[in-house]
Amino acid sequence: MMKNQKPKELVAAWVALFNAGDAEKIAALYHEDAINHQVAAAAPVVGKAAIQEMFAREFSAAKMVCLVENLFEDHEWAILEWKDPLGLRGCGFFHVVDGKIQFQRGYWDRLTFLRQHKLPIPNE
Template structure:
């Protein structure tokens, strides 16, 4: 079974390839992804897959690069820097070709070699200001 750090390296590779199918294979069926800046968590693989597909469609050049990857027992933590260009509709927002760069941090609980829980922290105001989107 892969270590949490190895699972996160696989996650980063799938994420940067914008391969939603490979990405979702890293999650438990009942996984939860809570992005704190956006409120309610996304629950279950079907909903997670839908969110990844929508995000990759909106930001087809999105990339995320790890600054640090830490492991403690069943947990992995990633400090990252990412960027992308808003080229597809997302959440009712019309694409405008604006680009962003952003830093954030993600916590991943890895159980039996798969992601059971994920929590991410970003500065939504900084991200949306770069994209010229309203922060709501």
């Protein structure tokens, strides 16, 4: 990955690695102290190693596919609007600093995801 890669290019690479289910390579796109906050899932995940562990866990739980609907760029930010083959939709915001993801926030419906993938639904 090039240091001067634009946010939109970086997120396009992120999507390819996400679809490949490659936790190690996707984690390499993040800064060491990056934050990944999937609002529907849990508290923010802090640090590249923890982000890699999160992706490894998620990729082993379900086959996830990200289909890009829109990908926008605004200065240091990329905005991804996506869907998956099962009909789930969401969006993600990526703050890219010096060619790596510093901060990511994602919005999607966790209950729909769990049901679609026939995963256990936690008790409240």
